Amino acid sequence: MRIGVLGTGTVGRKIATKLVGLGHEVMLGSRSADNPTAAEWVASTGPGASQGTFADAAAHGELVFNCTPGPVSLEAIASVPSASLAGKTLVDVSNSLDLSSGFPVVVLSPTDSVAEQIQRAVAEAHVVKALNTVNNEVMVDPGRVPGEHDLFVCGDDAAAKAEVVELLESFGWPKERIRDLGDVTGARALEAYLVLWLRLRGLVGSGDVNIRVVS
Numbered sequence: 257m258r259i260g261v262l263g264t265g266t267v268g269r270k271i272a273t274k275l276v277g278l279g280h281e282v283m284l285g286s287r288s289a290d291n292p293t294a295a296e297w298v299a300s301t302g303p304g305a306s307q308g309t310f311a312d313a314a315a316h317g318e319l320v321f322n323c324t325p326g327p328v329s330l331e332a333i334a335s336v337p338s339a340s341l342a343g344k345t346l347v348d349v350s351n352s353l354d355l356s357s358g359f360p361v362v363v364l365s366p367t368d369s370v371a372e373q374i375q376r377a378v379a380e381a382h383v384v385k386a387l388n389t390v391n392n393e394v395m396v397d398p399g400r401v402p403g404e405h406d407l408f409v410c411g412d413d414a415a416a417k418a419e420v421v422e423l424l425e426s427f428g429w430p431k432e433r434i435r436d437l438g439d440v441t442g443a444r445a446l447e448a449y450l451v452l453w454l455r456l457r458g459l460v461g462s463g464d465v466n467i468r469v470v471s
């Protein structure tokens with residue numbers, strides 16, 4: 257599959273590397289076509305890896321990941337012609353953090369989320385929120401956390417969610433541990449969860465931490 261990954265940071269590169277390893281053709285997208293971090297990633301990853309602008313990566317992908325910071329995700333996506341995302345699954349991995357104080361502060365609205373903002377901005381795309389509740393290493397290697405633990409998805413389009421679940425299974429997440437929280441407004445909960453995640457990371461002293469839902 258051809259996949260576009262918007263974002264050259266730790267998360268974008270971690271997901272992109274996993275996808276190339278699984279045999280996908282991945283383009284890493286940036287504000288500039290010649291971003292040096294992306295160039296280094298392409299050189300070290302080899303066949304299947306390429307780089308371009310956010311618009312290039314979105315056009316390349318049959319499915320697209322948003323791996324940009326939540327506060328600037330709309331800015332990144334605004335540089336992509338909406339036709340390049342029409343009908344495509346757009347996996348939103350972002351969290352909305354203000355890092356200006358030196359500590360991560362989760363910026364939230366009780367009635368909105370980054371995923372919903374993206375869905376409103378690109379109505380033709382099928383936004384699926386996923387993976388933002390775990391550390392980037394755990395995203396692509398859930399076995400780093402011992403035992404059974406859960407990942408969440410939400411979005412308005414059932415077929416897009418099914419496509420993302422299949423991709424997450426290929427990352428190593430058991431299907432029964434991928435919990436569907438319903439429509440895209442579920443992203444409010446998933447983005448708010450980061451407040452707890454940051455405390456859990458402090459509690460266990462590691463990013464290799466996750467939760468399991470029991471009932």
Ligand SMILES: NC(=O)c1ccc[n+]([C@@H]2O[C@H](COP(=O)([O-])OP(=O)(O)OC[C@H]3O[C@@H](n4cnc5c(N)ncnc54)[C@H](OP(=O)(O)O)[C@@H]3O)[C@@H](O)[C@H]2O)c1
Pocket residue numbers: 262263264265266267268285286287288291322323324325326328331332349350351352353387388389390391392393
């Ligand atoms: N770190 C984790 O383990 C983790 C876990 C869960 C979720 N997340 C979320 O995943 C996302 C990616 O995290 P990260 O640490 O990899 O991100 P990051 O390094 O902070 O983001 C880098 C990307 O953001 C783009 N960017 C920065 N400012 C921009 C602007 N004003 N307009 C448009 N694009 C801009 C950069 O563009 P250039 O390429 O042009 O520089 C780059 O592609 C974040 O939303 C984060 O909260 C992270």
